[in-house]
Amino acid sequence: MYRKFLRLTKSLTVSLEKLLNLLTTSEHNPLYFHGAIPLYLFWLHIFTGIMLWMYYIPTLDRAWSSVNYISALPTPGLPISAEGGIPYGAVIRGIHRWGAAALMIATLLHMLRVYFTDRHRSWRWLPWVSGVALLACVLFLGLSGYLLVWDNRAYFLVVATQHFLAALPGVGDALAAFLVGGSGITDYTLTRFLFFHIGLACFLFWLVWMHFIRLKEPVATPSRATNFLLMGFILVAAGTFPAINITHELLAKYGGDPRIAAQAAYVASDAPAHIGSLVETIRYDAWYMFPYWLIQNLGVGVTWIVLLGGTVLLCVAPFYPRDRRANIAEVVEAKCTGCTFCSLDCPFEAITMVDRAPGSKFKQIAVVQAARCSECGICVGACPFQAIELPELHSKTIEADLLGLLNKGA
Amino acid sequence: MSDPGTPRTIIGFICERSLPLDRMLDANKALLDDPDTRVVVVPCSGFVKPTQMELALANGAAATFVCGCAIGDCHYRTGNLMIRERLEGKRNPKLRKATDRRKVGMFFVTMKDQAPFLEALAAFRAGLAQAVPASAAKEE
Numbered sequence: 001m002y003r004k005f006l007r008l009t010k011s012l013t014v015s016l017e018k019l020l021n022l023l024t025t026s027e028h029n030p031l032y033f034h035g036a037i038p039l040y041l042f043w044l045h046i047f048t049g050i051m052l053w054m055y056y057i058p059t060l061d062r063a064w065s066s067v068n069y070i071s072a073l074p075t076p077g078l079p080i081s082a083e084g085g086i087p088y089g090a091v092i093r094g095i096h097r098w099g100a101a102a103l104m105i106a107t108l109l110h111m112l113r114v115y116f117t118d119r120h121r122s123w124r125w126l127p128w129v130s131g132v133a134l135l136a137c138v139l140f141l142g143l144s145g146y147l148l149v150w151d152n153r154a155y156f157l158v159v160a161t162q163h164f165l166a167a168l169p170g171v172g173d174a175l176a177a178f179l180v181g182g183s184g185i186t187d188y189t190l191t192r193f194l195f196f197h198i199g200l201a202c203f204l205f206w207l208v209w210m211h212f213i214r215l216k217e218p219v220a221t222p223s224r225a226t227n228f229l230l231m232g233f234i235l236v237a238a239g240t241f242p243a244i245n246i247t248h249e250l251l252a253k254y255g256g257d258p259r260i261a262a263q264a265a266y267v268a269s270d271a272p273a274h275i276g277s278l279v280e281t282i283r284y285d286a287w288y289m290f291p292y293w294l295i296q297n298l299g300v301g302v303t304w305i306v307l308l309g310g311t312v313l314l315c316v317a318p319f320y321p322r323d324r325r326a327n328i329a330e331v332v333e334a335k336c337t338g339c340t341f342c343s344l345d346c347p348f349e350a351i352t353m354v355d356r357a358p359g360s361k362f363k364q365i366a367v368v369q370a371a372r373c374s375e376c377g378i379c380v381g382a383c384p385f386q387a388i389e390l391p392e393l394h395s396k397t398i399e400a401d402l403l404g405l406l407n408k409g410a
Numbered sequence: 411m412s413d414p415g416t417p418r419t420i421i422g423f424i425c426e427r428s429l430p431l432d433r434m435l436d437a438n439k440a441l442l443d444d445p446d447t448r449v450v451v452v453p454c455s456g457f458v459k460p461t462q463m464e465l466a467l468a469n470g471a472a473a474t475f476v477c478g479c480a481i482g483d484c485h486y487r488t489g490n491l492m493i494r495e496r497l498e499g500k501r502n503p504k505l506r507k508a509t510d511r512r513k514v515g516m517f518f519v520t521m522k523d524q525a526p527f528l529e530a531l532a533a534f535r536a537g538l539a540q541a542v543p544a545s546a547a548k549e550e
Binding site for chain 2: 010011014015017018021026027029032033117119215216217219327341345347348374375376377378380381382383384390393395398399401402403405406
């Protein structure tokens, strides 16, 4: 039943990709670079994040105004003016903001595509599980980014997160205090949020390394056309709706302008936070703030169950259903010359070369790590000496079949 | 009418994940739409050795081809790229220099590309019909 479901999802995915191929050709089909696109977007965040970091002041009284300073310079066509400001700061911030939505969407699409084409199971468990960790990391990165602005919404999110963590038996209160760096919200809280944001970005590199460690030559860069197209979309979005801070004064003065209304609804930050003055509700960013929507609408307990349950299900997905695994490549010791062709061509880093005993005719021999072998036989095609074979599909059987087909055809 | 002395059988090595072979083959592993094309089903196009394609040609096949998943979408990540590079002489093991490249084909398709594949195969066969007599005349 489950296998049938996976076959159906694969068929639907291939149909969708075929349609897109008509538009983009297979060389530039973004669905064939689904793993490289999130990484490209992440690099975009690193560069824009460094630029924003140069002007960010992580204290309660300066955080909001420092972010406002970055994006307050008048932008052509927009009714905003303030003293100071960084040239194109609102656009850089907009790229960071719009890119964050694109990053989450691209990560989810990548995950769905891998799942729907049944490329998450068995020997692929490590890329999948590290991918789940990457998804969680992207979520926390986005959330910590929202906190750094230190507007009404950030304050609301911090209080909601503290309640959420405090509900955990035993360690809850300690975690809630750890989040804000003490018993109450102080300047150290924002320093901590900045550390979370940048620290998680650094940790994400390690996770990407884990994600790639068992993949030979992973596709880490989209096609040039895809790069330009993606960058174009984000630039247009950031240029049309730059990320700005919305204040009550601004809304009172320009609230009737449809662009300000659109910005207020989607990309803008709120008025500065005031400790002790908590807003009743916030604008939820669907990609990053769905846990808070769950907390507010379903309660803390249900949200814990949904989040933990979902994570566990994602983590065990590669181990069900189990495959037979009877065709793992085997090295014929007497024939292996240690040429390394199989090791170089194995797409899952399942073959390592080890030294032979002193005095042997050849220096090295290939060794297959069974848990990593996909049974694809690419190593068999790579070997000029018939020194590695799939037990249930031996080269001699293929050749006998081939000659049999030719006799039938004669 | 083709010359009865001219070999017509084409041997195809087709990845089981690239085409819906359960609907395309008869009991003798011949293509239903082109009975002169016989198919060796392989787990991945990267599994195919260039020497096996040469073996087919040496034993009377009119031509041989390999068919894998669309470039960029190999189920095993790189199998189609590997066989393409091997047949293009960019990666070991390669085809022998003496092997007639006109008789060696490559197709990379998705599960939904049955009709385009058959069209490409027909064009490949038509190309052979033009190329092979010319080379035969040259040998004479």
